[in-house]
Amino acid sequence: MRAFLVSILILFSFQAKSQLLFNFTWKGEPITLSRYYPLGEKDSIQFTELKCYLSNIELKGKGNKDYQLAAAVYLIDAEDSTSFVLDSSIDTRNFKSISFTFGLDSIINTSGDLEGDLDPVLGMYWAWNTGYIHYKIVGHSSLVPTPSHLFDFHIGGYRKPNATYFKLELLLTGSTIELDLYQLFNENINLNLSHQLVVPGKLAFELATVLKSSIRVK
Amino acid sequence: MRILNVVLFLVFISYSFIVVVTDKHPFYIPKHFPKPYYQFKDVPQGRLRFELGRTLFYDPALSRDSSISCATCHLQYTGFTHIDHPVSHGIDGRIGTRNSPVMINLAWNKFFHWDGGVIHLNAQAINPLTHPKEMDMDIVELLKRLNNSSFYRKRFYAAFGDSVITTPLLMRGIANFSVALVSANSKYDKVILKEEGVAFTDQEQRGYDLFQKYCNACHTEPLYTSHEFKKNGLELDPELKDLGRMGITERKADSLLFKIPTLRNVEFSFPYMHDGRIQKLKEVIEHYSSLPTGNKNVSKELKKIKKPFTEEQKKDLLAFLKTLTDKEFLYNKDFSFPRGER
Structure with a gap:
């Protein structure tokens, strides 16, 4: 009887769809908002707000027809869940690769469409400079030398040469797209010296480039 | 005499009816103007939408402490700008860094603000509404405020066929007023x-x-x-x-x-x-x-x-x-x- 149940379970686990997910991670582990993570030898970091845009997502290959996700724009918000389900209707194992825009391209940025995930109430719209924050990373760290220890990175901008969106194509070796923030805070940002960025420009482009290289499929 | 009164009354009634039915959005393209830049297909105009935008434009409830409206810095008789002050002052008397611009013939504008930072009339109002030195209003809070008002729910329903007020509807409402500000009779x-x-x-x-x-x-x-x-x-x-x-x-x-x-x-x-x-x-x-x-x-x-x-x-x-x-x-x-x- 037990053997039968186990075989049924195995059968089901093989047949269950492999949903397309997105996670913010820290050294490969999904980040839980407000939890403290060690940073360096004696400091810590806590994220309170993590958001990013993905757009024009398409799955390709293995003889299947290419599959375009229902919405043109997805705002990933770590507040909703540690694992964000991008699409539950397909099985990622039937596809070879995924292509998408990390961030929003200049067309979406300037469309003037304020609907759905582009609604300014979601806190990603720049009212003074038409366009969107592509990646929002907010939290606290003992490294930030202010009384609140707050850091606040609003990374965006679509104008060349400092455009912060990237067209990516990755092999679907797994079903989860991960954006790991460990490298950004260990190697690229010294929170002791810089803890706020709220405008487009060269620095935004540099940080976005690090974020781009911190994406992997698992 | 009584018949005459009845006839006059009927004429009066039908006249008011005609006025309501034919009352169009006041936007027009003057004969000697080029084609407007504004994409009207995105925002179908209508008198009720214009009137809604006008109400919003003059309503101080759109600022954090309900003290100032859009019209505070955009007065009609000065070409919809703020006179006397080099740079405009917003909520709590906070002083901004720029002279509020006039609002004239906006349908022909490609850029908004002195630096051209905003490129859509439909989205422009978000800036002064949320700017800490202007109306300092949180959009989420503003939508709550408007959705809690039966007056506005009815007005949005009449104008847009939807009583649930969202950011896009709010922006279209305001834009329906600002796009109408055509000056071509000098x-x-x-x-x-x-x-x-x-x-x-x-x-x-x-x-x-x-x-x-x-x-x-x-x-x-x-x-x-x-x-x-x-x-x-x-x-x-x-x-x-x-x-x-x-x-x-x-x-x-x-x-x-x-x-x-x-x-x-x-x-x-x-x-x-x-x-x-x-x-x-x-x-x-x-x-x-x-x-x-x-x-x-x-x-x-x-x-x-x-x-x-x-x-x-x-x-x-x-x-x-x-x-x-x-x-x-x-x-x-x-x-x-x-x-x-x-």
Whole structure:
């Protein structure tokens, strides 16, 4: 009887769809908002707000027809869940690769469409400079030398040469797209010296480039 | 007699009915204007939408502490700007860094704000609504406030067929008012359209000729702006440190470039320039007349003014600029505070 149940379970686990997910991670582990993570030898970091845009997502290959996700724009918000389900209707194992825009391209940025995930109430719209924050990373760290220890990175901008969106194509070796923030805070940002960025420009482009290289499929 | 009363009553009733039915959105394209830049297909216009936008425009409930409305800094009789103050003040008397711009013929604008940071009229209002030095309102909070008001729920339903007020609907509502602010009935317009009995005086005509020679490249008629960004010879204000267009494009070449404003109704939209540093129109003419040659903060168009204008020429220019005043616009009852709505 037990053997039968186990075989049924195995059968089901093989047949269950492999949903397309997105996670913010820290050294490969999904980040839980407000939890403290060690940073360096004696400091810590806590994220309170993590958001990013993905757009024009398409799955390709293995003889299947290419599959375009229902919405043109997805705002990933770590507040909703540690694992964000991008699409539950397909099985990622039937596809070879995924292509998408990390961030929003200049067309979406300037469309003037304020609907759905582009609604300014979601806190990603720049009212003074038409366009969107592509990646929002907010939290606290003992490294930030202010009384609140707050850091606040609003990374965006679509104008060349400092455009912060990237067209990516990755092999679907797994079903989860991960954006790991460990490298950004260990190697690229010294929170002791810089803890706020709220405008487009060269620095935004540099940080976005690090974020781009911190994406992997698992 | 009684029959006559009944007939008169019926005529009155049908007349009011006709008025309601035929009452259209007040936007129109003047005969001598180019095609508007605004994409009307995105926002179908309608009188109820216009009226809703007008109500929102004049409602202080759109600011954090319900103290100021859009109209606080955009007064109709000055061409929808804030006069007297070099830079505008918002909530709690907080002082901004710029002179509030006029709201005239916005359907022809490609860019909004002095630095052109906003490129959609439909989304423009988010900036003053949320700016901490202007209305300092949280959009989420504002939507809650509007959705809690049966007055606004009914108005949005009547205008858009939806009583749930969202950001896009709110923005379209406001844009339906601002797009309607067409000014094209100045003396200049009447002269251009050859209206009977209207002509420039000799002085105005001399001013117009001078204007076409020296000013029209940037303040291009009939809109009186080419919608470009230029350096106009003003030095950087060391306190405001406003670099203008460069703040948006991040390009050094765009440092101190500001949007060319329309000159329509310029007689009443004082003070002048992006930071309101010039009080009087004749001083603006003086500024352009006496720009030192070799000033690096001057666009090539201004270098055409090789020698200062004579006193006579300055008076002629001033007289011409006053022909751009459109009293029908400045006192148009359609655009004024909507009385007796609530």
